[in-house]
Amino acid sequence: MNWFSRPASETQVTHGQRLWLYIFAGVTMTLLVVPTLIVIPMSFSDSQYLEFPPEEWSLRWYHNYFGSPEWMGATATSFKAAILTTIVATPIGVLAAYGLHASKIPFIRATFVLLITPMMVPVVLIAIGAFYAYVKLQILYTMTGLVLAHSLLAIPLVVIVIGSALKSYDMNQENAARSLGAPRWKAFMTITLPQIRFAVVTSALLAFLTSFDEVIVAMFISGGENSTLTRNMFNALRDQIDPTIAAISTIMVLVTTGLMIVAQVFGTDKSQK
Amino acid sequence: MSDTGQGALPIAVRNVTKTYGDVFALNDVSLDVKSGEFLTLLGPSGSGKTTLLMVLAGFTRPDSGSLKFGEDEMIRTAPHLRDVGMVFQNYALFPHMSVAANVGYPLKLRKTPKDEMDRRVEAALETVQLGGYGERGITQLSGGQKQRVALARSIVFAPRILLMDEPLSALDKKLRDRMQIELRHLHEKLGMTTVYVTHDQREALTMSDRIAVVNHGRIMQLATPQELYEQPANRFVADFIGDSTFLDVTRSGSALGAAGTNLKTTRHVPDGEGLSLMMRPERLHLITGKPAKDENVFEARVTELVYQGESYLLYAHLKDGTEVAVRGAMRAGTFDALPKQGDTVQLGLGVDDTVLLAGEEA
Ligand SMILES: Nc1ncnc2c1ncn2[C@@H]1O[C@H](COP(=O)(O)OP(=O)(O)OP(=O)(O)O)[C@@H](O)[C@H]1O
Ligand SMILES: [Mg+2]
Numbered sequence: 001m002n003w004f005s006r007p008a009s010e011t012q013v014t015h016g017q018r019l020w021l022y023i024f025a026g027v028t029m030t031l032l033v034v035p036t037l038i039v040i041p042m043s044f045s046d047s048q049y050l051e052f053p054p055e056e057w058s059l060r061w062y063h064n065y066f067g068s069p070e071w072m073g074a075t076a077t078s079f080k081a082a083i084l085t086t087i088v089a090t091p092i093g094v095l096a097a098y099g100l101h102a103s104k105i106p107f108i109r110a111t112f113v114l115l116i117t118p119m120m121v122p123v124v125l126i127a128i129g130a131f132y133a134y135v136k137l138q139i140l141y142t143m144t145g146l147v148l149a150h151s152l153l154a155i156p157l158v159v160i161v162i163g164s165a166l167k168s169y170d171m172n173q174e175n176a177a178r179s180l181g182a183p184r185w186k187a188f189m190t191i192t193l194p195q196i197r198f199a200v201v202t203s204a205l206l207a208f209l210t211s212f213d214e215v216i217v218a219m220f221i222s223g224g225e226n227s228t229l230t231r232n233m234f235n236a237l238r239d240q241i242d243p244t245i246a247a248i249s250t251i252m253v254l255v256t257t258g259l260m261i262v263a264q265v266f267g268t269d270k271s272q273k
Numbered sequence: 274m275s276d277t278g279q280g281a282l283p284i285a286v287r288n289v290t291k292t293y294g295d296v297f298a299l300n301d302v303s304l305d306v307k308s309g310e311f312l313t314l315l316g317p318s319g320s321g322k323t324t325l326l327m328v329l330a331g332f333t334r335p336d337s338g339s340l341k342f343g344e345d346e347m348i349r350t351a352p353h354l355r356d357v358g359m360v361f362q363n364y365a366l367f368p369h370m371s372v373a374a375n376v377g378y379p380l381k382l383r384k385t386p387k388d389e390m391d392r393r394v395e396a397a398l399e400t401v402q403l404g405g406y407g408e409r410g411i412t413q414l415s416g417g418q419k420q421r422v423a424l425a426r427s428i429v430f431a432p433r434i435l436l437m438d439e440p441l442s443a444l445d446k447k448l449r450d451r452m453q454i455e456l457r458h459l460h461e462k463l464g465m466t467t468v469y470v471t472h473d474q475r476e477a478l479t480m481s482d483r484i485a486v487v488n489h490g491r492i493m494q495l496a497t498p499q500e501l502y503e504q505p506a507n508r509f510v511a512d513f514i515g516d517s518t519f520l521d522v523t524r525s526g527s528a529l530g531a532a533g534t535n536l537k538t539t540r541h542v543p544d545g546e547g548l549s550l551m552m553r554p555e556r557l558h559l560i561t562g563k564p565a566k567d568e569n570v571f572e573a574r575v576t577e578l579v580y581q582g583e584s585y586l587l588y589a590h591l592k593d594g595t596e597v598a599v600r601g602a603m604r605a606g607t608f609d610a611l612p613k614q615g616d617t618v619q620l621g622l623g624v625d626d627t628v629l630l631a632g633e634e635a
Contacts, residue, residue: 176365178352179330180379180426187353190378194369 036253043246050241061247071232071244077222078212078229080143085150085211090204092151093158098188100159101166112163116156126152127220134221141223149217154207161206165199198266205263209256281309281466282343282433284329289338291324291490298324299335300490306468307482311460313469315477316487317513322470323362325487326436329468331355342434358427358465360437364419366411372398372422373407379430397429398422400459417448424456428463435467441476453479474514478502486510504540508630511551518597522548522629529629532591534571537624543631554586554600556626559612560619568621573597575616580608587611589618 004016015022038052043061045054065071100112118126130149131140139145169192177187193200215230222228229248236242284306291299298321306312314322327333328340331352340347347355367375373394380390398404401421406414414422420440427435440456441449457480460467471477477484478498486493486501486509494506505511508519520531529536531550542548564570573589576596585608587599599620601607612618 170363170365172361172363172365173367175330175332175352176359176361176426177367177378178332179355179357179359181353181356181382181430182378183351183353186382191367195367 039246039249040253042243043250045243045246047243050243050246061243064244065247065251068244071229071248073225074227074229074232077143077146077226081146081150081222081228082208082212084143084147085154086204086208088147089151089154089158089207089210090200093155093203093207094162094200096155097159097162097166098192101163102171112159115159118152119156123153123216127217130217131220140221141226143226146218146222146226146228147211149221150211150214151207153214153217154210157206157210158203161199161203162196165196169195201266202263205259209259212252213256280433281464283308284434284466284468285339285341286325286328287339287341289325289328289335289340291321291328291333291335297321297490299328302338302490302492304485304492304495306466308466309464311457311467311469311480311482313471313477313481313484314487315471315474315484315513317472320487321490322472322487323438324490326359326438326468326470329434330357330359330436356430356432356434358430358432358435360420360423360427360435360440362438362440362442364423364440366419366423366426368411370411371407372403372409372411372414375411375422376407376426376429378426383430393429394425397425400428400462401425402455416443417452420444420452424459428459428465431463431465433465435463435465436469437467438470439472440469441471442473449476456480478514486513488513504628505551505630508549511628511630515553516598518552518595519630520550520552520591520593520595522550524548532571532593532595534569536569536627536629537567538569538627538629539624540628542629545631547631549630551628551630552597552622553626554598557597557599557620557622558601559587559599560621564619564621567624569624569627571597571620571622573618573620575612575614575618577614578611585611589620591620 004019005014007013008015008018041054042050042052044057044059045051046056046058046060047054096115100109100115103109126149130145130152134140134142134145137145139148173191173195174184174187177191178184182190213230214228215234218228218231219234222231229252233245233248236245284304286302286304286306289299289302290297300321302321302325304325314325316322324333328335331347331350335348338348342355367378370378373391376394376397377390380393385393394407395404398406401424403418403421403425406418406422411419411422420443423440424437427437437456441452444452453476456469469477469480478501481498483495483497484501485495488509494501494510496504496506501510501514505514511517511519522536523530529538529542529548536550560568560570571591573591575587575589577588579586579588583603584600585603587601588596589599590596597620
């Protein structure tokens, strides 16, 4: 029996009959991935301009990136902001989602909508709002301001991820723990949290990436020595088309995919299968 | 287990009311559970059984009323300070921990030394006949095993009160029957005050020292299984426990009658209007020869005869049109000799079995 006529699953559908599905999936994935991957060869070009495919290869743009104090400073800022955002947004989001889930008061449950508004409002509006607020509060161009704004964007994601994990979690377990002698916080820490830990890891990574990839808000409220990497990249693109961008993009793709792989490895519950 | 040294505690529930909107989940409930007693809450779905258990465990705060364990008022005490073992309806085991870690959880919270903990966990598992299962994962257990782990977890810290919410409802009948007996033995061995919830009347009759029949958030009757079956306090209880048919009873002076028969009874006759006569299928019998002196006789016409293996069930219409059922034991040849559909028969009800119930809600 050849591969085409073999059943593809427990049902009687064969790989042959599923061929169109495989092709469709392949095309979709290619379309999703290629625009991202195209910067990788571009970053190894020797040319002054962004070009594809490159005629000559070199590492000069990587040297340029790692050798520039400005780029290095922006990178440090981005990492710092992303890590701090993760630290701020994850616990707040987890607690908010838990509170919403555990509460029996309908009015409290309605505040869910309030919590996720930052996701529904155009980011530009948040950026403008933050700008004016920060001028008044005198935290414009500071790390504090940046982390606060990024946390605002990240918390809804955390709330949604944790909220959906809690949906399939049986709160009776926490009651059982309490009846066995655990105060509520301890029941949460020893019984609930370990069971939603994968969602917590995932949401922490999402919070990190939300900040790390963010450009619009950063354009408005980050600057000076607290300029983020994305902000500087955007400016560099506007001023001159500098292939250093391609090198940085490549590194960012690596960081991001790396984190996603970490999320896949540690973020999926192996006992669930 | 030798650790059950503290002795059981009596529970006193006084005038507890809990409403959800305009639903009375508990309506002025008062109840005493004696120290070491096995008491069952029995009632239809939505009658308030779980709510009462949750009040005992501390997860539901009633609108009003008092709750005492021994001498101590408990209504404001947090669940984790009540020292109550609880088996939840769906077990609520911790799937991210092994069987031993589940059972050891309450001991760990109490900072029990490691070797004593191991010993007590193993002893609790032995008690529920799961010795050696400690290393297993929760997902590797069958329903009955999960139920027993939940039980072991709730008794390992020797609580003085044990609460169980329909712990056997997820099991098949065979396992349920066996677990009923095991639970009963366990209770005899450990002697903790136990409140058990079920809506299965047979389970309640089998296991309990006393049964509280609950309906619409009220306790309809609190009695031993035998009292409950033999002398139900009202029609609801009679209807809920066992299969019964009810006949309207007419009263003129001291003479009583139902379906054209003058009733004689040795049982208590309640005062008031609207009496009814309770007829249970296994207490009625077919009269073959001459009726005995100490029984009430009813004329009836057979409508259906059902073969049920160990017994037969015969349906018949009384003179007033009420359909009653008669259950009888069967031996070889019994079934063929029974009257057939359309035959007229005489049904006998012993005067001792002639139970009269007061009208609406006693
Ligand atoms: N959290 C709640 N919110 C609103 N109503 C509730 C709540 N909990 C219980 N009720 C209501 O209180 C009444 C009693 O519920 P309870 O859960 O105690 O019933 P039960 O006897 O345990 O029923 P079952 O046998 O189905 O488990 C029901 O009418 C139910 O709808
Ligand atoms: Mg219930």
